[in-house]
Amino acid sequence: xxxxxxxxxxxxxxxxxxxxxxxxxxxxxxxxxxxxxxxxxxxxxxxxxxxxxxxxxxxxxxxxxxxxxxxxxxxxxxxxxxxxxxxxxxxxxxxxxxxxxxxxxxxxxxxxxxxxxxxxxxxxxxxxxxxxxxxxxxxxxxxxxxxxxxxxxxxxxxxxxxxxxxxxxxxxxxxxxxxxxxxxxxxxxxxxxxxxxxxxxxxxxxxxxxxxxxxxxxxxxxxxxxxxxxxxxxxxxxxxxxxxxxxxxxxxxxxxxxxxxxxxxxxxxxxxxxxxxxxxxxxxxxxxxxxxxxxxxxxxxxxxxxxxxxxxxxxxxxxxxxxxxxxxxxxxxxxxxxxxxxxxxxxxxxxxxxxxxxxxxxxxxxxxxxxxxxxxxxxxxxxxxxxxxxxxxxxxxxxxxxxxxxxxxxxxxxxxxxxxxxxxxxxxxxxxxxxxxxxxxxxxxxxxxxxxxxxxxxxxxxxxxxxxxxxxxxxxxxxxxxxxxxxxxxxxxx
Numbered sequence: 115x116x117x118x119x120x121x122x123x124x125x126x127x128x129x130x131x132x133x134x135x136x137x138x139x140x141x142x143x144x145x146x147x148x149x150x151x152x153x154x155x156x157x158x159x160x161x162x163x164x165x166x167x168x169x170x171x172x173x174x175x176x177x178x179x180x181x182x183x184x185x186x187x188x189x190x191x192x193x194x195x196x197x198x199x200x201x202x203x204x205x206x207x208x209x210x211x212x213x214x215x216x217x218x219x220x221x222x223x224x225x226x227x228x229x230x231x232x233x234x235x236x237x238x239x240x241x242x243x244x245x246x247x248x249x250x251x252x253x254x255x256x257x258x259x260x261x262x263x264x265x266x267x268x269x270x271x272x273x274x275x276x277x278x279x280x281x282x283x284x285x286x287x288x289x290x291x292x293x294x295x296x297x298x299x300x301x302x303x304x305x306x307x308x309x310x311x312x313x314x315x316x317x318x319x320x321x322x323x324x325x326x327x328x329x330x331x332x333x334x335x336x337x338x339x340x341x342x343x344x345x346x347x348x349x350x351x352x353x354x355x356x357x358x359x360x361x362x363x364x365x366x367x368x369x370x371x372x373x374x375x376x377x378x379x380x381x382x383x384x385x386x387x388x389x390x391x392x393x394x395x396x397x398x399x400x401x402x403x404x405x406x407x408x409x410x411x412x413x414x415x416x417x418x419x420x421x422x423x424x425x426x427x428x429x430x431x432x433x434x435x436x437x438x439x440x441x442x443x444x445x446x447x448x449x450x451x452x453x454x455x456x457x458x459x460x461x462x463x464x465x466x467x468x469x470x471x472x473x474x475x476x477x478x479x480x481x482x483x484x485x486x487x488x489x490x491x492x493x494x495x496x497x498x499x500x501x502x503x504x505x506x507x508x509x510x511x512x513x514x515x516x517x518x519x520x521x522x523x524x525x526x527x528x529x530x531x532x533x534x535x536x537x538x539x540x541x542x543x544x545x546x547x548x549x550x551x552x553x554x555x556x557x558x559x560x561x562x563x564x565x566x567x568x569x570x571x572x573x574x575x576x577x578x579x580x581x582x583x584x585x586x587x588x589x590x591x592x593x594x595x596x597x598x599x600x601x602x603x604x605x606x607x608x
Contacts, residue, residue: 116177117161118191121201122239125155125208129231136224145216148227152212155234156205162198168587171195171594173244173308181248186303190245195591196372196442199584200241200365203449206573207361208234211354213566214457218353218464219267226267230354233259240366246294246305249373250287253330253366257283260355260363268350275343275350282333282343290330290374293323297378311377311598314605320382327375328390334367337390337427338397341420348416349469353460356412360419361453365445368426372438372595376430380599383431390431395524397424402531406538410469411462414539415455418495421528422448422507428525429510433599437513438592439585444506446584447494447577451503454491454570458484461563462543466552471542475549480556485544487559487567492540494574496533502577 115123128151136144166174173192181189193201211230219226236259239252257280265276297310300319304310315323333340344364348356376383398421405417422444429441461484462477463469478485494501497508507529515522548554559567577584 116191117158117175118193118201118238118242119177121155121159121162121205122191122235122242124158124235125151125205125231125238126235128152128155129228129235132224132228132231136228141220141223144224144227145212148212148224148231149209151231152205152209152234155231156202156209159202159205159238162193162201163587166193166195166198166587168195168590171591174198176244181245185247185298185305187247187305188245189248190306191242191248192244193242195588196595197241197369198587199442199446200362200369201238203365203446204234204237204241204362207358207449207453210453210457210566210569211357213562214357214460215352215354216562218460222266226263226352226354229259229263230358233263233358237362237366241369244307246297246307246310248305249307250291250294253290253370254284254287256363256366260359263355263358264347264351267352267355270350271346272350275346278343279347282336282340286330286333286340289326293326296323307373313378314603315379316605317381317385320379320603321385324375324379324382324386327370327379331367331370331375332393334370335364335423335427336367336420337393337424338401338420339393341397341401344420345413345416348419348456349410349412353456353463356416356456356460357453360415360456361449364419364423365449368423368430368441368445371427371430376599377595379603381602381604383599384433387431387433390427391521394424394428394431395521397421398428398525398528399531402528402535405535406531408535409471411459411471411539411543412456412469414471414535415452415459415495418455418532418535419448419452421532422452425507425510425525425528429506429513432514432517432521433596434513434516435589435592435596436509436516438596439588440506440509440511440513442506442588442592443509443581443584447502447506447574450570450573450577451491451494451501454487454567454574455495457566457570458488458491461559461567465556468552471539473550474543474553476546476553477544477556479548480553481558483564484559484567487571488544489540490571491574492536494578496536497529500575500578502574502581504578505581
């Protein structure tokens with residue numbers, strides 16, 4: 115069994131163990147098993163980066179076994195510079211989520227932890243699948259644990275939110291399945307994604323494939339106008355669910371663009387890039403304005419996630435190295451920052467049981483340690499230089515200015531809106547005089563909460579001050595991808 119298989123199946127095995135043996139009576143044993151499972155699964159992924167060769171764009175740590183022989187479906191795994199960091203991010207966030215739900219989840223803790231561990235394994239599977247059908251199986255399977263997490267441990271409207279999340283993402287993915295089957299027949303009976311990358315396709319076929327993939331991935335990112343499921347899902351999901359949803363699940367869609375849309379249909383990608391750029395800029399500007407008027411903290415951060423992911427899709431479709439690398443860096447940093455923002459809201463919610471901004475005010479007076487963390491993450495969310503949030507956005511804006519100054523200027527306005535809604539929330543929640551009795555009685559964070567926020571604060575600062583390890587690993591793969599997308603795949607006329 116290779117490293118990638120272990121990284122996928124270890125958390126799933128621990129999750130299944132918890133579901134089989136865990137009981138409400140021995141909840142603390144379940145928590146410890148989940149923590150051991152999450153930490154081991156994270157440690158397994160570290161050799162992927164330490165043993166990674168950044169000098170090649172080829173797939174590394176490959177495993178290729180026959181799975182469904184009749185249809186030539188293979189259990190083919192591998193990671194390149196684009197996907198390796200996401201495997202690590204997934205495993206890392208899972209550890210944080212287990213710690214976050216330690217005291218908060220009191221009913222059926224074993225099922226809650228088990229669902230997250232299984233989800234973690236499935237998401238690693240999405241990032242490391244090199245076979246089209248295997249990718250699809252993992253991609254769809256991630257829906258099930260998330261649906262259960264929102265539907266069981268969520269807020270009062272959790273069933274509505276879980277259904278909406280499930281239906282939106284499923285409808286989009288059905289078109290992707292049709293596209294995968296078309297490519298299977300077109301390539302002479304192969305599901306190998308790398309073989310599809312080389313397949314010559316006429317323009318009409320490319321256009322249809324591009325929009326089929328777009329339907330699946332745009333809902334997942336979510337891009338404007340198919341974003342409406344996200345605020346609902348975030349508001350109702352438990353804190354851990356929101357963290358995983360924002361930090362990793364939104365990335366599956368953006369990753370799909372880089373793995374499928376751009377390399378398989380490069381001509382269509384260049385032809386319709388304007389369409390994606392337009393939607394990205396609407397997401398960045400309009401959603402920033404929508405976030406300004408939110409009363410619910412979770413909704414505000416959910417809308418800010420959509421705006422930040424608009425940067426990612428913008429960076430990908432301007433087709434220069436700065437843009438694509440910036441988009442990838444933005445995905446990783448957004449994983450840390452938005453995850454941390456939701457954890458902060460979770461800490462407040464556990465104490466006051468309200469997410470409304472109006473229920474707070476002057477939190478700094480009673481929770482100074484916590485406020486220090488919360489303000490740091492809020493600054494990173496605005497894109498303050500020196501924090502992880504700045505690097506990706508800055509690279510994308512630089513890349514966009516290279517292509518077109520006015521597009522870059524429009525994208526840069528997002529930083530102003532981002533600062534506006536984030537700082538406006540910080541001012542009303544954390545600063546000023548204590549406005550109500552709930553805040554007066556608050557206790558500062560305990561050692562467990564300090565640990566989870568501290569780990570993320572280190573990650574946000576380290577990435578902001580020294581992003582080189584991240585960009586070095588992805589550099590060769592990004593260059594290779596752009597060369598590939600720049601070459602036409604239209605069949606040569608005789």
